[in-house]
Amino acid sequence: MKFLLVEDNMELADAILQRLKFDGHVIDHASKMEDAVAFSQVNEYDLILLDIMLPDGDGRDFLEKHRAARNDTPVIVLTARSQVSDRISMLDLGADDYVTKPFDHAELEARCRAVLRRRAGSAQTVTRLGDVTFDPLAGVLTVAGQAVKLRNRELRLLELFINAPGQLFSKQKLVDRLFSYDDDVSDNAVEVYVGRLRKHLEPSSLRIRTSRGLGYSLENE
Amino acid sequence: MSDLIRSSASLRQRLTLVLIGGAGVLALVLYFGVRLYATQIAQQGQDDILRASVTAILDTAVIRDDRLEIDFPYAALSMLNTPSDDRVFYAIRQDGTLVSGYSELPQPLGTLAPAASWSVPYQGADLRLTTAARSLIAGDSDTTITVTVAQTQDALSVTLAQISRNVAFFGAGFFVLAVLLSFWATASTIGPLNRLAQSVTRRGPQDLSPVAKPVPAEMVPLVASLNTLMGRLDQSLTRSEDFIAEAAHRVRTPLATVRSHAETTLQRVDDEENRSALRAMIRAIDESSRAAGQLLDHAMTTFRADHLDRQNTNLSELVQDLISGLEPVAEMKDISFRLRTEKDVTVSADPILVQNAIRNLIDNALKYSPAESDIVVSVAQEDMAVVRICDAGPGFPKDHMAGLVDRFARGENAKGITGSGLGLTIAHDVALAHNGTLELSNAKGGGACVTFSL
Numbered sequence: 001m002k003f004l005l006v007e008d009n010m011e012l013a014d015a016i017l018q019r020l021k022f023d024g025h026v027i028d029h030a031s032k033m034e035d036a037v038a039f040s041q042v043n044e045y046d047l048i049l050l051d052i053m054l055p056d057g058d059g060r061d062f063l064e065k066h067r068a069a070r071n072d073t074p075v076i077v078l079t080a081r082s083q084v085s086d087r088i089s090m091l092d093l094g095a096d097d098y099v100t101k102p103f104d105h106a107e108l109e110a111r112c113r114a115v116l117r118r119r120a121g122s123a124q125t126v127t128r129l130g131d132v133t134f135d136p137l138a139g140v141l142t143v144a145g146q147a148v149k150l151r152n153r154e155l156r157l158l159e160l161f162i163n164a165p166g167q168l169f170s171k172q173k174l175v176d177r178l179f180s181y182d183d184d185v186s187d188n189a190v191e192v193y194v195g196r197l198r199k200h201l202e203p204s205s206l207r208i209r210t211s212r213g214l215g216y217s218l219e220n221e
Numbered sequence: 222m223s224d225l226i227r228s229s230a231s232l233r234q235r236l237t238l239v240l241i242g243g244a245g246v247l248a249l250v251l252y253f254g255v256r257l258y259a260t261q262i263a264q265q266g267q268d269d270i271l272r273a274s275v276t277a278i279l280d281t282a283v284i285r286d287d288r289l290e291i292d293f294p295y296a297a298l299s300m301l302n303t304p305s306d307d308r309v310f311y312a313i314r315q316d317g318t319l320v321s322g323y324s325e326l327p328q329p330l331g332t333l334a335p336a337a338s339w340s341v342p343y344q345g346a347d348l349r350l351t352t353a354a355r356s357l358i359a360g361d362s363d364t365t366i367t368v369t370v371a372q373t374q375d376a377l378s379v380t381l382a383q384i385s386r387n388v389a390f391f392g393a394g395f396f397v398l399a400v401l402l403s404f405w406a407t408a409s410t411i412g413p414l415n416r417l418a419q420s421v422t423r424r425g426p427q428d429l430s431p432v433a434k435p436v437p438a439e440m441v442p443l444v445a446s447l448n449t450l451m452g453r454l455d456q457s458l459t460r461s462e463d464f465i466a467e468a469a470h471r472v473r474t475p476l477a478t479v480r481s482h483a484e485t486t487l488q489r490v491d492d493e494e495n496r497s498a499l500r501a502m503i504r505a506i507d508e509s510s511r512a513a514g515q516l517l518d519h520a521m522t523t524f525r526a527d528h529l530d531r532q533n534t535n536l537s538e539l540v541q542d543l544i545s546g547l548e549p550v551a552e553m554k555d556i557s558f559r560l561r562t563e564k565d566v567t568v569s570a571d572p573i574l575v576q577n578a579i580r581n582l583i584d585n586a587l588k589y590s591p592a593e594s595d596i597v598v599s600v601a602q603e604d605m606a607v608v609r610i611c612d613a614g615p616g617f618p619k620d621h622m623a624g625l626v627d628r629f630a631r632g633e634n635a636k637g638i639t640g641s642g643l644g645l646t647i648a649h650d651v652a653l654a655h656n657g658t659l660e661l662s663n664a665k666g667g668g669a670c671v672t673f674s675l
Contacts, residue, residue: 009474015481022485053470078477080470097546102477102510105484110549151593152552172496176487180553181503 001112001125002044003027006036006062007051007078012101016049019105024163033057037065040073047112048075050095060093067094074115078103104180110152113137127162130205130220134162143204150200153178157193161208161218170215233411240403247399248392252385259384263377264349268338270300271351274370278313282366284359289315289366303376310348310371316364326350326369340374347374413437417444429455465517473510480506515643518577522647525574526654534572536675537562537600540608543580544598547587555593562600568675570655575675578651581644582610582671589614589669605657605674616663625661648673 003020007013008031020027028043030036033054040048048066052059063075077098091098096115099108116125117137127134133142139155141148150158156178160169171187178193179185194216198208207219277297283290291313301309312322327341327350338351350371356363413436420434431448480503487499544558551558568575586596594613601607617625626649645659648671652659657675664670 009478012474012478012481015478015485019481019485022488080473081466097549100510100514101473102480102506104507105481106553107550110553114549114552151555153555153592170491172493173488176496176500181500181507 001025001046004039004045004048005029008055033062045073048073050075051078063093129162132204132206148200153193154196165218168215168217233407236407241400244396244399248396252388252392255388256385263380271370275351275353275368278368279355284357287359301372305376307373307375312369314367476506519643519647522650529571531569534568534570536566536606540600556590557595559595559597566600566602566606568606570675574651578648581647585644586610586612608673611664611670613668616667616669617661622661
């Protein structure tokens with residue numbers, strides 16, 4: 001996906017850039033409102049991540065301009081405030097959702113997915129691999145003409161695999177991606193989800209291979 | 222608040238008392254002053270007549286052949302006739318020896334000016350006397366003729382009594398009029414003060430705008446300081462709100478930086494020791510962020526609970542909105558919300574507080590629910606408006622259920638789950654502020670149920 005990040009704190013921006021790039025997203029960064037407006041007019045983004053406090057204006061002003069320009073790219077606000085009234089006013093101004101700093105990237109991703117799903121009709125992000133079609137927004141996996149609705153963790157697991165076919169993922173890394181850091185989960189918990197995915201993928205040409213002691217990878221046979 | 226203010230005597234009473242007291246004193250001064258003046262004038266009139274009478278008698282005195290002759294003029298006594306038939310006395314003395322008249326009539330003490338008047342009690346009545354003397358030449362020696370004329374004061378008393386009565390009526394009338402005027406003056410003076418007090422009292426808790434209505438000149442300093450005070454209060458509230466926002470921004474932004482870096486690094490690092498350190502770091506960041514959020518929520522709850530901003534609040538819609546906001550988070554654990562709302566359950570409540578309370582309750586349910594379970598949220602109009610949230614988690618510890626709403630209390634089975642223990646306290650405080658209740662129970666099949674009633 002293509003993101004525009006509007007954030008004046010360079011260190012935070014850098015951290016978010018690294019994190020999103022790691023997941024294979026394309027991302028532009030604007031540190032001022034002026035740049036943000038210019039970027040959003042020239043480029044097409046799937047999503048805008050907007051910090052509220054900017055050096056040359058309030059992020060709320062950006063929202064107003066953004067909506068006035070009939071730009072319908074969804075906006076998720078990154079806020080440091082947690083007062084409910086503040087959140088409401090941002091949603092009133094046309095933000096699609098918000099996350100409170102510091103945020104869990106898994107949550108940010110979940111919110112992005114929810115926002116994009118709500119905007120049905122916008123470009124579909126369907127991935128094809130072998131004889132399998134996968135729509136991560138809708139969470140639908142189509143194998144041999146059969147559509148299956150995936151659960152969220154199955155979906156996230158498949159997304160990881162399908163974006164990097166052949167790459168080896170260790171159990172621990174998969175655990176970190178699927179379970180929030182609260183959960184006291186064993187590495188084996190991931191086996192349940194790998195097992196379910198294997199079942200879904202059984203009629204297809206895709207296989208999840210176990211490398212004993214190392215992890216899993218998705219192979220197209 | 223008003224019982225904290227010590228009130229001295231009311232301005233209205235004080236003003237009324239001063240005005241009525243002043244009017245009373247004025248009426249008394251008027252009464253006695255006019256009476257004294259009238260007495261003096263009446264007395265002077267009587268004295269003038271008495272002196273004229275004495276002079277008339279003295280004028281007729283001549284010495285003929287060393288003998289005193291007085292041709293007593295009739296007019297000298299007739300001019301003293303009064304409607305009250307006052308009695309008249311006279312005495313004529315030559316060198317202190319009575320020649321004619323009443324010997325008992327008192328004599329003036331010492332030598333007198335050409336004519337002198339004075340009063341004495343005589344035969345049970347007040348007697349006014351006037352005396353004058355004249356020297357005549359008798360052969361080769363001088364002789365002094367003294368004439369005294371006296372009159373009782375009955376007519377004078379009658380006149381004075383009449384004047385006194387009239388003055389008393391006049392004074393009383395003045396007093397009554399002044400009292401009425403003073404009530405009117407008090408009311409019209411206190412009026413603007415009362416109106417100001419009312420207009421300030423009628424304001425909502427958030428309204429800190431200055432008083433704009435015109436006020437009497439004397440109240441301008443008071444209203445000006447009131448406006449300054451409200452301005453300062455408004456400023457300091459705004460400033461502290463800005464301060465909290467700024468502080469939150471300053472604290473949360475670096476936390477977000479650390480968290481993002483930690484997450485990315487966790488993806489890159491393979492060594493299990495480093496990885497568990499990074500995980501602990503992320504957990505600590507989440508915990509401090511949650512705690513900061515809940516502390517602010519709790520502070521806001523406490524602040525707003527004193528000044529409830531009650532509005533007609535549609536609980537069904539409010540819960541619906543909250544749940545759609547939390548759905549992405551629930552989805553991450555494959556938790557589904559099952560919403561059972563009656564349509565348009567409406568309460569008069571502070572929507573921001575209620576939202577805060579219910580969000581904290583749903584947050585709790587999300588935290589304690591296992592993956593791929595349901596959270597049942599129902600909104601219903603029973604005796605009260607009720608929001609019930611049931612999860613499929615471990616439930617509340619049976620022994621400590623009552624203590625869980627206490628500040629910073631956390632259940633025994635909360636280990637491994639970040640939280641500050643303020644969630645239930647916030648919900649409980651909000652319920653109490655609206656005269657509602659918060660009940661904790663465990664479902665039969667396990668799982669916690671929280672019932673929030675308004």
